[in-house]
Amino acid sequence: xxxxxxxxxxxxxxxxxxxxxxxxxxxxxxxxxxxxxxxxxxxxxxxxxxxxxxxxxxxxxxxxxxxxxxxxxxxxxxxxxxxxxxxxxxxxxxxxxxxxxxxxxxxxxxxxxxxxxxxxxxxxxxxxxxxxxxxxxxxxxxxxxxxxxxxxxxxxxxxxxxxxxxxxxxxxxxxxxxxxxxxxxxxxxxxxxxxxxxxxxxxxxxxxxxxxxxxxxxxxxxxxxxxxxxxxxxxxxxxxxxxxxxxxxxxxxxxxxxxxxxxxxxxxxxxxxxxxxxxxxxxxxxxxxxxxxxxxxxxxxxxxxxxxxxxxxxxxxxxxxxxxxxxxxxxxxxxxxxxxxxxxxxxxxxxxxxxxxxxxxxxxxxxxxxxxxxxxxxxxxxxxxxxxxxxxxxxxxxxxxxxxxxxxxxxxxxxxxxxxxxxxxxxxxxxxxxxxxxxxxxxxxxxxxxxxxxxxxxxxxxxxxxx
Amino acid sequence: xxxxxxxxxxxxxxxxxxxxxxxxxxxxxxxxxxxxxxxxxxxxxxxxxxxxxxxxxxxxxxxxxxxxxxxxxxxxxxxxxxxxxxxxxxxxxxxxxxxxxxxxxxxxxxxxxxxxxxxxxxxxxxxxxxxxxxxxxxxxxxxxxxxxxxxxxxxxxxxxxxxxxxxxxxxxxxxxxxxxxxxxxxxxxxxxxxxxxxxxxxxxxxxxxxxxxxxxxxxxxxxxxxxxxxxxxxxxxxxxxxxxxxxxxxxxxxxxxxxxxxxxxxxxxxxxxxxxxxxxxxxxxxxxxxxxxxxxxxxxxxxxxxxxxxxxxxxxxxxxxxxxxxxxxxxxxxxxxxxxxxxxxxxxxxxxxxxxxxxxxxxxxxxxxxxxxxxxxxxxxxxxxxxxxxxxxxxxxxxxxxxxxxxxxxxxxxxxxxxxxxxxxxxxxxxxxxxxxxxxxxxxxxxxxxxxxxxxxxxxxxxxxxxxxxxxxxxxxxxxxxxxxxxxxxxxxxxxxxxxxxxxxxxxxxxxxxxxxxxxxxxxxxxx
Numbered sequence: 001x002x003x004x005x006x007x008x009x010x011x012x013x014x015x016x017x018x019x020x021x022x023x024x025x026x027x028x029x030x031x032x033x034x035x036x037x038x039x040x041x042x043x044x045x046x047x048x049x050x051x052x053x054x055x056x057x058x059x060x061x062x063x064x065x066x067x068x069x070x071x072x073x074x075x076x077x078x079x080x081x082x083x084x085x086x087x088x089x090x091x092x093x094x095x096x097x098x099x100x101x102x103x104x105x106x107x108x109x110x111x112x113x114x115x116x117x118x119x120x121x122x123x124x125x126x127x128x129x130x131x132x133x134x135x136x137x138x139x140x141x142x143x144x145x146x147x148x149x150x151x152x153x154x155x156x157x158x159x160x161x162x163x164x165x166x167x168x169x170x171x172x173x174x175x176x177x178x179x180x181x182x183x184x185x186x187x188x189x190x191x192x193x194x195x196x197x198x199x200x201x202x203x204x205x206x207x208x209x210x211x212x213x214x215x216x217x218x219x220x221x222x223x224x225x226x227x228x229x230x231x232x233x234x235x236x237x238x239x240x241x242x243x244x245x246x247x248x249x250x251x252x253x254x255x256x257x258x259x260x261x262x263x264x265x266x267x268x269x270x271x272x273x274x275x276x277x278x279x280x281x282x283x284x285x286x287x288x289x290x291x292x293x294x295x296x297x298x299x300x301x302x303x304x305x306x307x308x309x310x311x312x313x314x315x316x317x318x319x320x321x322x323x324x325x326x327x328x329x330x331x332x333x334x335x336x337x338x339x340x341x342x343x344x345x346x347x348x349x350x351x352x353x354x355x356x357x358x359x360x361x362x363x364x365x366x367x368x369x370x371x372x373x374x375x376x377x378x379x380x381x382x383x384x385x386x387x388x389x390x391x392x393x394x395x396x397x398x399x400x401x402x403x404x405x406x407x408x409x410x411x412x413x414x415x416x417x418x419x420x421x422x423x424x425x426x427x428x429x430x431x432x433x434x435x436x437x438x439x440x441x442x443x444x445x446x447x448x449x450x451x452x453x454x455x456x457x458x459x460x461x462x463x464x465x466x467x
Numbered sequence: 468x469x470x471x472x473x474x475x476x477x478x479x480x481x482x483x484x485x486x487x488x489x490x491x492x493x494x495x496x497x498x499x500x501x502x503x504x505x506x507x508x509x510x511x512x513x514x515x516x517x518x519x520x521x522x523x524x525x526x527x528x529x530x531x532x533x534x535x536x537x538x539x540x541x542x543x544x545x546x547x548x549x550x551x552x553x554x555x556x557x558x559x560x561x562x563x564x565x566x567x568x569x570x571x572x573x574x575x576x577x578x579x580x581x582x583x584x585x586x587x588x589x590x591x592x593x594x595x596x597x598x599x600x601x602x603x604x605x606x607x608x609x610x611x612x613x614x615x616x617x618x619x620x621x622x623x624x625x626x627x628x629x630x631x632x633x634x635x636x637x638x639x640x641x642x643x644x645x646x647x648x649x650x651x652x653x654x655x656x657x658x659x660x661x662x663x664x665x666x667x668x669x670x671x672x673x674x675x676x677x678x679x680x681x682x683x684x685x686x687x688x689x690x691x692x693x694x695x696x697x698x699x700x701x702x703x704x705x706x707x708x709x710x711x712x713x714x715x716x717x718x719x720x721x722x723x724x725x726x727x728x729x730x731x732x733x734x735x736x737x738x739x740x741x742x743x744x745x746x747x748x749x750x751x752x753x754x755x756x757x758x759x760x761x762x763x764x765x766x767x768x769x770x771x772x773x774x775x776x777x778x779x780x781x782x783x784x785x786x787x788x789x790x791x792x793x794x795x796x797x798x799x800x801x802x803x804x805x806x807x808x809x810x811x812x813x814x815x816x817x818x819x820x821x822x823x824x825x826x827x828x829x830x831x832x833x834x835x836x837x838x839x840x841x842x843x844x845x846x847x848x849x850x851x852x853x854x855x856x857x858x859x860x861x862x863x864x865x866x867x868x869x870x871x872x873x874x875x876x877x878x879x880x881x882x883x884x885x886x887x888x889x890x891x892x893x894x895x896x897x898x899x900x901x902x903x904x905x906x907x908x909x910x911x912x913x914x915x916x917x918x919x920x921x922x923x924x925x926x927x928x929x930x931x932x933x934x935x936x937x938x939x940x941x942x943x944x945x946x947x948x949x950x951x952x953x954x955x956x957x958x959x960x961x962x963x964x965x966x967x968x969x970x971x972x973x974x975x976x977x978x979x980x981x982x983x984x985x986x987x988x989x990x991x992x993x994x995x
Contacts, residue, residue, distance in 0.1 A: 078910075081908070233995070240984060243984060244985060244988065248981060251981070254974065262904075
């Protein structure tokens with residue numbers, strides 16, 4: 001566009017006021033790098049954003065009919081799904097989209113980890129992404145209670161109860177969260193406020209920040225391809241591909257919402273309304289949270305009542321907090337990637353995290369437990385079956401990494417597999433197996449460090465430099 | 468991160484709390500010793516605490532010392548008094564009483580009662596007079612825990628209440644030996660027991676002091692019962708008396724699930740004798756045939772037994788609901804139907820107005836029992852009625868009333884209508900489940916099916932009128948409910964088709980748009 005020729009029409013009118021030409025110029029010249037890995041990873045942020053948009057749109061539609069209250073929450077959701085035209089579709093799409101958003105977000109996060117897109121100068125993009133992940137989980141947790149049905153009521157009671165494990169402040173935090181010592185309608189009011197006001201404002205702000213960072217810094221080029229790099233125009237090439245993927249996602253979402261209106265029926269991914277919550281009714285066994293919290297749920301179960309001088313749940317939540325803290329600080333911990341070098345240890349850390357979370361989640365699903373009636377499934381059989389599954393997946397992934405990606409660093413994933421094998425196949429308690437695997441990992445890391453130091457020293461001696 | 472910092476800080480804080488160090492030494496004997504000795508115990512009690520066993524360990528463990536410390540001063544004083552009276556002479560004896568971990572109130576009662584203190588001393592009592600926590604299996608009445616849970620003890624009636632003497636007696640007084648028949652005689656001849664229990668339980672004045680709402684006619688009823696006649700008139704000491712059903716030294720309120728006469732335990736309690744073939748071999752039925760022992764097994768698999776024992780429905784009848792409690796007798800032919808009517812009123816009324824009533828009276832048949840049986844009563848099914856061999860109607864009429872085609876036609880009609888309705892309802896019910904899984908609103912459908920269920924039960928009940936007109940009138944609402952359900956099913960199916968077609972149309976539009984986009988992307992890619 002020639003800046004000297006005044007534009008006519010609406011664009012000209014806007015240009016004179018808002019100087020759109022700079023934005024158009026930015027879009028025309030914005031490019032997406034292409035490299036060794038698949039460009040598919042660059043689309044996952046977009047799909048997550050798409051599902052978030054669906055969430056907001058369907059959430060607003062639900063809000064038109066939903067009435068929070070002891071005698072209205074459950075009834076209004078029933079009304080939405082049975083009487084409101086297309087209400088069933090809106091609720092089903094809202095629930096499906098929530099789960100698909102988390103799936104997309106998790107894949108996006110792990111792909112970012114594996115391609116090291118978090119490396120400087122994009123540390124804050126990673127951190128804002130991590131905060132968005134936490135917000136998405138809070139959305140899931142707060143939204144779960146809103147139908148005020150039996151399952152949601154008991155799952156929220158169990159879920160919020162774990163807050164008690166935070167020392168000193170635990171009881172106070174629990175009462176703030178619940179609006180009293182127990183889950184009551186006060187809890188629903190608080191969760192409703194969080195779900196429709198606080199969290200949306202926070203997520204819009206952080207998504208905005210995340211997008212600004214991406215636009216200012218561009219997408220991270222693949223490691224080792226900083227100079228001779230191919231690229232694709234963002235507009236229209238990448239944007240149209242994004243749009244096509246969104247359309248495919250929409251087709252998938254609509255089909256799922258129609259075919260499985262109450263979810264696929266696996267634990268933690270089921271939103272059939274069932275019975276209305278009755279705080280006086282006894283809790284039934286086998287209450288489980290949403291699938292993305294299952295690994296924490298299982299970890300709490302695996303820890304003994306007392307660990308060293310701490311309560312078991314307290315220790316389990318400390319482990320979770322430390323792991324999530326490490327995950328959030330990865331851009332600063334990964335010094336190889338920061339210098340533009342390949343960083344196999346952190347690729348392996350991502351694989352180990354998947355194996356660790358995957359094993360716990362599979363156990364929480366009681367796979368191989370042969371449950372009959374109300375009897376609890378056999379924990380040892382579950383650990384054995386899920387252990388074998390995890391080891392099979394771990395071995396296949398390692399083989400693929402060796403043969404296809406030519407990876408040679410497997411300390412973290414190896415430790416995760418040793419942990420699974422000791423617990424699942426040899427029947428050691430989960431914590432004991434974890435401690436053994438941890439110290440084994442530390443020993444191997446120490447040996448590797450000594451070996452690399454000796455090699456460096458030898459190289460220096462060969463070159464005749466000072467020792 | 469804030470939460471992580473808080474968590475870490477709090478964990479460190481938790482570890483550094485001074486009371487955490489106390490916890491570390493909680494199992495240390497020295498620490499507890501200091502704690503216990505901080506309060507003054509009577510010196511004779513403190514002396515028992517220092518006693519040690521053969522291996523040198525204190526006989527009274529730290530845990531029991533802490534418990535002793537927690538008892539009120541007055542109770543501890545009573546322990547000291549028992550030691551002074553030489554009723555509590557050893558640490559082993561004290562250990563038995565402390566290990567019951569009684570509430571302070573119960574402990575006060577125990578240490579006030581010299582009978583209990585003395586009869587729990589392993590060094591001074593003979594095996595048949597020693598109360599302990601783990602008595603020999605052939606002497607369950609010497610179970611100390613059971614005795615302290617007994618409803619009589621809890622209401623202030625202790626040993627002396629039945630055995631005589633006084634809780635403050637320091638030795639066995641003559642009254643105790645004179646109150647009951649001599650041991651051999653009282654075990655051989657049990658006729659004294661009902662009268663003995665009745666001395667309180669038949670006295671309204673006496674019962675008013677303890678439990679004014681409890682009836683006082685048990686003994687009068689018992690005298691008229693079969694058990695009472697056997698024991699009191701025929702002097703058969705094998706016959707059940709008070710202790711046989713209520714137990715001894717562990718008697719609880721019948722509302723307690725531990726009571727032998729709690730509704731859910733009544734069948735088992737009666738079965739202890741009535742399912743014992745060797746004991747029942749001593750008795751004959753009035754017609755001379757042997758006494759059956761399959762009642763308990765039959766009851767357990769009956770609809771009533773399953774409701775009471777498996778589903779926990781305390782409203783379901785147990786043995787005593789039909790036979791009576793203290794006045795237990797087999798119901799006579801004339802009264803069977805009246806007993807069933809206490810719950811199944813509507814069926815009884817319909818039967819009374821039917822043609823069968825007269826026929827049953829003529830044959831002297833027990834009404835309900837003829838078709839439904841007695842102890843093994845099963846849930847009635849449609850297959851019970853009909854005009855084919857194997858159905859109750861056909862088999863009975865073939866034997867007693869062969870030349871009545873109208874009866875057979877009526878039975879066939881009952882069977883045909885009920886079978887058709889039931890089959891149709893099952894189909895609708897399964898279709899409703901399918902539609903519910905597809906996310907359709909099935910609440911009105913379920914309501915119609917619930918209406919049908921109610922009408923179906925009523926229609927089935929009217930079979931007891933054995934009248935076609937009455938039955939058809941009762942079955943009509945069921946047919947209407949099913950017609951309503953069918954129209955709701957049609958509506959739900961239409962809605963499903965609308966949704967499916969809508970999905971297909973929208974997918975077609977989206978696929979078309981996606982195809983357009985795809986070709987546009989290819990075009991742009993080839994240009995650039």
